[in-house]
Amino acid sequence: MPDLQKLYDAVLSGDRNTAVAVTQEAIATGGDPLELISKYMVPAMDEVGRLFECEEYFVPELLLSARAMKGSLELLRPLLAARGAQPVGRVVIGTVKGDLHDIGKNLVASLLEGGGFEVIDFGADVAPEKFIAAVQEKGANIVALSALLTVTMPAMRTTIDALKQAGVRERIKVMVGGAPVTEQFAAEIGADGYSDNASAAVTLARRLTATAVRP
Amino acid sequence: MRLMLISCEVLFREMCDAAARSPHQVDVEFLPKGLHDLGGKGMAVEMQRRIDAVPAGKYDAILLGYGLCGNGLHGISARHTMLVLPRAHDCIALLMGSREKHQQYFDEHPGTYYRSTGWLERGKGLQQLTHVTTGIDVTLDQMIEKYGEDNGRYLHEELTRYRSAYTRLTYIATGLEADSRFEEEARWEAAERGWEFERLAGNLVLVHRLVSGDWGGGDFVIAQPGERFRASYDDSIVRIEERA
Incomplete structure (x- = not known):
């Protein structure tokens, strides 16, 4: 068994190659995938989140840590699926109709994946109908909406209204974020949660999932 | 009236033109266009600081050459003017x-x-402040130097991919340009990025109405002393916060 502290360090420092190598070695020597994730990768990402919040880490560091973790997760996911392990939750994510800015959304998607969520990423400029279809057909239990412009923020309200119209609003939790979005706005449009950064979005999704219907 | 105009420098030529033609006496202060890169909260702090620095009782109104600007004007309050x-x-x-x-x-x-x-012509101002942390305008070489070959390339790709979502560059011509160099520069930039170019005739009616005191008709929001602006996230864009 390799020194798994190296996996923690690799995720923390954004070293994808080392994260992948240690994971491969651990798998080859019979390591427990769940233990790798829960004892090393998740704590490493929690530390990344802490460093981000106290402004020692910035967006590039977050992206690199998420990348290292994803590299490792890609190897572990088939093993978990073979055991019948369920994701923490199923999130459908996208920037709202008219908004083409997706860096923040991509980061949130990566960190959610790292946090054990199954993520359906529709990319940018996503129409409400697509979110509805994801809930109806793919069983998503969290809808995550992003907007970078005040011009496109009203589309968040429209999307939530469309989810209500389609009769699926009660089944899911809606979380919103993006530079101009505020907690007050989230409350006004009837979202279930708001996060002002990508790292806190994972904590929020976990909290929302605890009260949501499992996929 | 005696008016104080605080405007983003991105509207420098337009505001100078409007101030020159205003029936009122207008003092003007321009702030760096990079302020909006500080994010809504950071920009609002700086805007409030500049507004508060205007002497009490000197002006009939303080005019703001801004919009909601990514919530940069959200929460701004009028103290004495x-x-x-x-x-x-x-x-x-x-x-x-x-x-x-x-x-x-x-x-x-x-x-x-x-x-x-x-x-096109106004400096990057405060932009450097944010570039260090977001990495959005950093070159591939700078990324590789800082994060190594593999991670540097990855970051550069991630942080510049948004550009491929853009397909058009629209140059808004106001008629205040001294010559065709601005339009040529914009055309060059569109060609360089492989985007469609459009020249759109601007209209400075809002700029002129702001500076000449014609604030009726619902196109302007007025905050009296003690009141504060709030983003409304509907067609009205900005409103006055109800007093608690």
Whole structure:
């Protein structure tokens, strides 16, 4: 068994190659995938989140840590699926109709994946109908909406209204974020949660999932 | 009236023109266009500081050459002098002449970069402050130097991919340009990035109305001393916060 502290360090420092190598070695020597994730990768990402919040880490560091973790997760996911392990939750994510800015959304998607969520990423400029279809057909239990412009923020309200119209609003939790979005706005449009950064979005999704219907 | 205009430098030529033609006496202060890169909260702190620095009792109104600007004007309050703010998401509406025109153009042309004289000639100001942390305008070489070959390439790709979502560059011509160099520069930039180019005739009616004291008709929000602006996230864009 390799020194798994190296996996923690690799995720923390954004070293994808080392994260992948240690994971491969651990798998080859019979390591427990769940233990790798829960004892090393998740704590490493929690530390990344802490460093981000106290402004020692910035967006590039977050992206690199998420990348290292994803590299490792890609190897572990088939093993978990073979055991019948369920994701923490199923999130459908996208920037709202008219908004083409997706860096923040991509980061949130990566960190959610790292946090054990199954993520359906529709990319940018996503129409409400697509979110509805994801809930109806793919069983998503969290809808995550992003907007970078005040011009496109009203589309968040429209999307939530469309989810209500389609009769699926009660089944899911809606979380919103993006530079101009505020907690007050989230409350006004009837979202279930708001996060002002990508790292806190994972904590929020976990909290929302605890009260949501499992996929 | 005696008016104090605090404006983003991106509207430098337009505001100077309007101030020169105003029937009122207008003092002008321009702030760096990079302020909006501080994010809504950071920009609002700086805006409030500049507004508070205007001496009490000297002016009949403080005019703001801004829009909501990514919430940069959200929460701004009038202390001793009334504030006048155009109802606009940002300077693009001020250059196009109305928030309706801006919304319509935005809806019909997603993925558009906008240029005007101010966007082309005004300095990067505070932008450096944010580039260090977001990495959005950092070159591939700088990324590789800082993060190594593998991670540097990855970051550069991630942070510049948004550019491929843009397909058009629209140059808003206001008629205040001394010659064709601004338009040529914008055309060159569009060609360089492989985007469609459009020259759009601007309309400075909102800019002129702001500076000449013509604030009726619902196109401006006025905050009296003690009142504060709030983003409304609907067609009105900005409103006055109800007093608790």
